[in-house]
Amino acid sequence: MRDNLTYPDRRSGQTTTGHMAKDFGPAASIERLRLRAELLRAVREFFHARGFLEVETPLLSADTVVDRHLEPFAVDVPLGPGKPPRRMWLQTSPEFCMKRLLAAGSGAIFQVTRAFRQDEFGPLHNPEFTIVEWYQPGDDLFQAMQLTSELCQAILGGAPAAAISYAEAFRQYVGIDPHRASVAELARRAAELGVPAPESLSAEDRDGWLDLLLSCCVSPQLGIERPVLLYHYPASQAALAKIRHDDPAVAERFELYVSGIELANGYQELCDAEQLRQRMAAVNAQRRAEGKPPLPEDSRLLEAMQAGLPETAGVALGFDRLVMLATGAHTLAEVIAFPFDRA
């Protein structure tokens, strides 16, 4: 990846190719970093203009999102000689703390901050990345999708986003009903479509098979002509979204795709503390079964939800990917001054 990049040479002002460049130099060109700063300002203005309050929450927290596929970085904070350190976590997203603000009556809030996820490094991933996250109390899923489309248009221009349900997208691109097909049917479709499945993907892991088909057959097709909002994910992939009241197979969750790239993820948020507790326990059971360390289930978010989280929609957007798409770059390294391998 690095070999394809160009770096400006400080002394000569010439651009040299990656392997010739000095390791101290930025991966992104100064010109791209200038565009990045302009986009950052535009995103902030978008939310200020709509009455959102900009907030800041800790990167290092006692709580962390409990997710099957998110690995937080643990930080052991020393408490002095002879005492066991206190385990804290770098945030995989600012979700918990922002919801605590909502429970305290903040009203609409947004922030631009850093998020950290272990083992996520590639052309479209950097273990430390910039996230834009916002909450609009009172909004439902479709209102959140509408606002996301407006932000996308404000930054990238072009047409408003189209919307397609997860079920319809799977019918169209995979030829299968994702909510009712058995694992055997999903596996057979993958084989018929020439998708090489990991040998370790088990016959019990229905979501694993759906993710494989989504990654290989569906998402590359989304957002080519115009941005696409993929909505109503399977309830088993609800994460922190509400389950739809009239269809228990479906979660009030969407994602935004542009040029086949996943750009944002939004929920009509789960407000029920007891349901959250059950989901966290289920996720930790899955994590243990997969040999991953369980994550703490008790959190201040649970306390906040018991006290009362207002009905709200929330969305998180990958800012680095947005800059990449806005500036015609093809890898995150082209828009991040110092990506993970030269951090």
Added chain:
Amino acid sequence: MASYNTSEFRKGLKVQIDGDPYLMIECNFVKPGKGQALYKCKLRNLLRGTVIDRTYKSGDSIEAAEIEEIQAQFLYRQGDNFVFMCNETFEQYELSKQQVDEAWKYLKEGMVCSMILFNNQPISVTPPNHVVLRVEYCEPGARGNTATNVTKPVTVETGAQFECPVFVEIGDLIRIDTRTGEYIERIKE
């Protein structure tokens, strides 16, 4: 045996699948934000040259291939087999004509080649970039013609044929580039 897990995956990794050595020629990390991380890989079979697509999920691992490069000298040819000896261990290795591939054209007794071993079995051999071979047979060329752009086929001591300028004669020594199979020059003895 050593193995690589997905977080170590990268281009150039040498791994072993179903007993065969493979080179990872492409590794693409894809992950739905809240979903399963996948590593979409292309791997080239180092014995057969075929390319396969494999997908791994995070936490998977592949056995590492024990691949070693040694310097070995060519001893002799026995029918369709070629016998080499490692210069350090004096261990002998026999390669088939298929494994030797194009290298047979250049192999002279005592020539030192680099050899790739997989689990201590030879899988390929590469001769030095330039080799000198004696001409065994060719049609006589026009006397005094020193042009290099007119060529004729020349058979050398290994039995291989090369295109050479017409002034090359039987008994001459010629230098050949083994990477392209092209004539470079005639050597004065």
